[in-house]
Structures are given as structure tokens and as C-alpha cells.
Amino acid sequence: MISSMSEKKGEKGRIIFHVDMNSFYASVEISLNPSLKGKPLAIAGNPKERRGIIVTCSYEARKLGVKTTMPLWQAKKLCPELIVKAPNFDQYRKASTRMFQILREYTSIVEPVSIDEGYLDITEYVTDHPLKIAQSIQNRLLQEMNLPCSIGIAPNKFLAKMASDMKKPLGITILRKRDVQKILWPMPVSEMHGVGAKTAEKLHTIGMETIGDLAQGDEHQLQKLLGINGIRLKERANGIDHRRVDPESIYDFKSIGNSTTLPRDISSQNNLLTVLQKLAQTVSARLKNKEVYTTNIAVTIRYKDRTTLTRSKKLGNPIQEEMDIYQQAKSIFLKNWNGTPVRLLGITGNDLVDEKHAYKQLDLFTYEKDAKEELLLEAIDHLRKKFGEDIIKKGLKTSHKEGHTDTSFNKDFLLEDDE
Template sequence: MDKSQSRRIILHVDMNSFYASVEMAFDPNLRNKPLAVAGNVEERKGIIITCSYEARAKGVKTTMPLWQAKKLCPDLIVKKPNFDRYRKASTAMFDILREFTDLVEPVSIDEGYMDITGIINHNPLEIPITIQKRLLDELLLPCSIGVAPNKFLAKMASNMKKPLGITILRKRELQDTLWPLPVANMHGIGEKTAEKLSSIGIKTIYDLAHSDIVQLKGLLGINGERLKQRANGIDNREVNPDSIYDFKSIGNSTTLPKDTTNQLVIYEVLKKLSHSVFVRMKRKDVLASKIFISIRYGNLKTITRSKKLANPTQSEDEIYRQAKQLFDTHWDEEPIRLLGVTAQDLVEKKEAMKQLDIFSYEDDAKQEPLLSVIDKIKHKYGDKVIQKGIKGKLEGDQSPGTSFNKDFLRE
């Protein structure tokens, strides 16, 4: 790490049990009680989205089936998710962070990075302590904060003490603090990657930091080199406030009320999911170059399939047609528990270049007079005066638009 990187002071602010904490802030009677926020509360397939630390002490965990959680904790209080409430709390949280610096990068509804390099006087803990206290006093929301010279180490640090922890992690402390940990505990490494690394004898973060780069790239490609750098505390990424505008997919999934092989029911679910994706694409004024579906069976086996489109699309009918075709091709006729539809490889509509082929040329030619008129109007009055089939965005609306996994600020 060069000197300019080592001098940086990066915070990772991670809200503790965010949805549950927001519910407790909204209703003080829920405080200090075992609380869970779960989807499909009335259905047998309800899943724990998040839970309070009182519930965790009883063995309740995120993604655990609701019936199992209630078995472990009979007095568990279960709430349906209220995403409007969570988005408002998230917006208030980030507003407080931006009072300290403009260099705030949201990465999800309940966490974000801050670069406070230029505003530290002497004590690097002064600002994190103030932030943590303000979030707790003003919003009644607890958080943990990691303090480090880069984003990766800040993220790892914020996980080291929860709830209400503040942890400093310096590069010189890797040997004692980070390297002894199992490689699966490292940010950026999922279960499958950990299994692959284990197959070549990499069990700990130390093993990864000292692994053979040729062997690692052969196993994981360019990501292998990136992970080794992270394990050695190297991460030159900047805190980028504009990253929330970058998104490459919009998707939606749903768990069915009961496992089914009924094609009419399945097609109706795919149609609703396609409509949801279409609405969000239209709002963000983007087109999809690839359609992706996920199918989870009753035995929890999950498959994903995708198709690259000849031309980017924003058509609801086309999204559904492609999703249905993918489903028909790959469904093995076993009972289905969950379905998902995602539009991928998104491009902004105004920058999308349609590649005309023999099948689309005739339809495009029919629209030529209308498109010609629209182009002339735009040329005279500007791009935003008219957009065919798209509701224009308000000029005064400067709130950040976000991606499939970052759409917490606007829905």
C-alpha cells in the first residue's frame, strides 16, 4: 500500500439488526424483547429476514424458517416487513452521515462507507463515536463502525464487534487479527468460493494471503488475484458517492404459498414478476440485454438460467416471453417453491443502440416517421422535452436512484 493509501481514514457504518431496530424505534414496547421481521408471516414458508439480539441469543438466525425460530423461541414476536418505514430510516441515517462529509457511499439500505481523511484532527475515534451516538440518540438506531485505511479492512472491522462496536483495524495488525480467521469469514468470499479454496488447501485468511497466485487465478480467475490482495490488506478503491447510480440488474422473486406444479399458477407468477421488473426498468429509463430466471424446488435445489437478447428491450411482454421460454426449457416438472425474474446487463435507454436484424427491421421501419418527428423536436427543444412511452423524470428530483439491491431510497 502506498503512503497516500495508508493515510486514508475510511469508516464502514453498519446498522445493527436494522429492520428489527427500526421496529423497536417505532414501538418502544418491543425493546429488549425477542423480535423477528419475517416474510410470509401467515404462510408455512415464512423466513426470518432479521431479528433482534435477544432473539439471536435463543438461537434464532437470519434465513431460518419461521416455524423453526418459534420452536427455538416460543415467545418470539414476529412483525411483517414495513419497507416504507425502513427506507425513511435509511434516508435519515445517511443524511446524518453526510453532515460529516460528502464522501459517503451507500452500499445497501443499512450500511455505507465514509472517507473522513480530510476532517480528522488528531483522534481517529472522535468522529465514529459522535456518529454512533447521534444515530442512537436521534434515530434510536444502534450501529457498529469499522475504522481502517481502506474499504475492505473497514468492512472487516465493523463485523468484529456487534452491537454498538467501534473497531480500528490497521494493516500492521493483520497477522494477529485477520489472518487466523477461517477464509469463509472474509468479506467477498461465499460458501462456494470457500469450498473451492479449501480444495487447494486454503483454510484461513493467512493461507489465502500467502497462496500461489498462478494456482489461485487458475481456480478463480481474476477474482483470485483480487482476493489475495484483500487478504494482504490491499484495497485501493475510493469511496464513491455516485456508485449508487451504477446498476446492472433489476429483479424480483417470490416464494409461492405452497409448492406447485400447476403451470397456470406458475405462468401467472412469472407474469407478475415480469411486470414488477418492467415497472422498475421504466422508472429508471433502462433497457435489458439479458433475461435471467431462478427456480427453487421444494427440496431447496435452486437453478438459474439466462438468455442474451439480440436487442435490448424494455417491453413487459418481451420480458415475460423470455422468462416463460427459459422456464419451459429448463423446468424438470418437480414442485416449485420460489421463482425469480431479473433483467440484466442494463443500459440507459438514450444510449442503447438497437442492432436491427431481418426480423425487427419491418417493425422499426413502421415507426420511422414518428421517430423522425421526435428527433426533430428533441433537436430543437432538448432531450428531455419528449420521451416516447416514458414518463419524464422531474428535474427537481435529485434523490438517488438505485439498483436491484440498492433501491431502498426510492420505490
């Protein structure tokens, strides 16, 4: 019988798990072909191309120096015996679906945050010690699916996420608030969940090198530097996080956009494209300010008779630059504009991903195309040399429910500028 934590835990707070699958794509391949177990395995965007990029790899490959986003030729040089397979996203999605089915057998309060990770709130569903429940989850995923995972146990989402990263593969880590100063504060601020490369750079300019520095930082200085996010990050660094585990959050529709009502109805294609370029510039600036990329571009056209048309395009890879946004918007506009006078134009970037996590999305779209771009490989290599190996990590994938238009960037959603 499931007993309520209100009887057992009193005012001690919530019990949150963060379940993070280990080397998920490679692990799924091994579960499908057990002969791969214990061997150096990599999933690459296009194994046939010399310039293919490593999407993920097994821990055996990692021990030999193979890393995510590494060029395939470089990985093969480090590990000639490397087994390389092309991504099989249908199988990965099936495994993900089954994984979350198992998690929901322990609690209905499950929040997926990507294909291979999610939060659980087990506070009201505890029948045993949380550590035993975590071990049960880990064992079931391993025995029933042959998939390893690491689990963080904590009183809130931030600490649970930090805990799950502390021991991989097959780790279970408990992180209490009283452990924050001893365990988290000595860590580099760049290793803190929620701190991207640009944010870490800004924090370094005011002498904040560790999580402890951030935790003890001046609030006014942080707010001036990072806005409200500065205060939020200081709270996180002190182990404070009031966010609830929200099963519906996977449907959040995150958007940043800009629209403008034209001073007069315009039918000149060149003039309309000029307006689009200006909108792309604004959207790009807002994306950079929020430190996010967009993976979906939408264009809104309102005609003289106030008929409004919105068309969107899912992108092969995340974009943020003005010219990239403009080219995508221009293509959508020219394909859908009927040639009559336009009253309003808008560009919106949907399905946002953190700058820090943008490269994760490459494996979800057209990783192979980017594998052909040597400049991308050089850029990734440059970032790693300049900011460290962890500059490009796995991250979140946002999803949305059709028709759902709430946004966590409300002030930026299709804002209209008066001209």
C-alpha cells in the same frame, strides 16, 4: 474549522469508516414502539403463515437461537414468547434516508452499499481523533433515531468492512494494516468479505483454509483457479484495497446478458422461443460463472426494419437457473412481440446480487411467497448444515440510475454471439 488530513496524516493513508446498522429492521420497529425494547422480536415475511421466514430478528431473539431465514414455526418452537411483526419497508426506507443524512454531516464522501450500511472517507474532514468521530456518529444514530450500529475504522474499504463485523451490536473496531497477520490471517477463508461459498470451496481444493493461506498463496495457482479475482482476493487478504469511497457507485448498473443476430429474419414463434431458450442458457452460465443472481430480466427485440424494443421486468426474487430466466424472458417476449419478423434477440440480467447475498434480497421483494415453499426452507437448512451457519448472510443491494448503462461486467453486457 475542518482541517485537511494532508497536514496531520502525511503519507499514512486514508481513514475509512464502514457503518453497519445492527439488526436494522428490528431496530426500526423498536424505535417506533419502545415497548419492544429488550424483548425477542422477529420480522417475518408473513407472520400469519406457519411457513413464514424470518427476515431479521433482535439480539434478544438471537440469544435464544432465532436466526435469519429460519422458518417461523421453528423460531416459535425455540422461542414461544417471540414477538413477530410483518415488514414495514416504507418505515425502513425513511430510517435509511435519515441515517445517511446524518452520515453526510460528517463528510460528503459517503457511499451507500445497501439500505443499512455504507462507507465514509473522512480523511479530509477530520477535526478530531477518528475514534471520537465514530463515537459521535454512533451516539447520534442511537440518540436521535434509537438505532444501534457498528463501525469499522481502517485505511481502506476491505479492512473497514471486516472491522465492522468484529463487534456487534454497538461496536467500534480499528483495524490497521499491521494488524492483518495477527487478526485476519487465522480466520477461516469463508469469513473473508468477498469470498462466497463456491469460492471458498475452490480455495479449499488447493489447501487454502484460512485467510492467511490465501494471503501467502501462489498467484499463478490462484489466477488459474479464480481468474483475476484470485489475484484481487490475495491482495485483500494482505490488507491491500485501492478502491475509493465513491458516492456515485450506488448508481452502477450491473448487467450480464447475451444477444444474437439471427441468420435470417424469423417470424416463427416456436423458432424465436428456441433462440430465447439458448440465450437463457448462456446468461445462466455467465451468472453462475460470476457467482451472481439477477433480480431484473430484460428482453431486447430488433425487428426487420431495425426498430429495437427493450422491455424489462423486476423479479420477485433473485434467479440464476436457465429455466427460470427462460420463463421470465418468454413472458416478456410474448407480451411485447408484435408478430413481425425478428432480426435480433437478447436477454439481459440486471440489478445483480452476489450469490452469497442473494437471500438478503428476499426481504426486499416477495419474501412471503418464498415462505410458502418448503423446498426453499429445506435448501437453506441443507446449506447451513453443509457449509455452516454463515452460508446465508446479509449483503449488498445494487441500485441504478435510469439511463445509466455502465457495468462492472463490461465484457458480458449484452454480448452478441455470431451464429
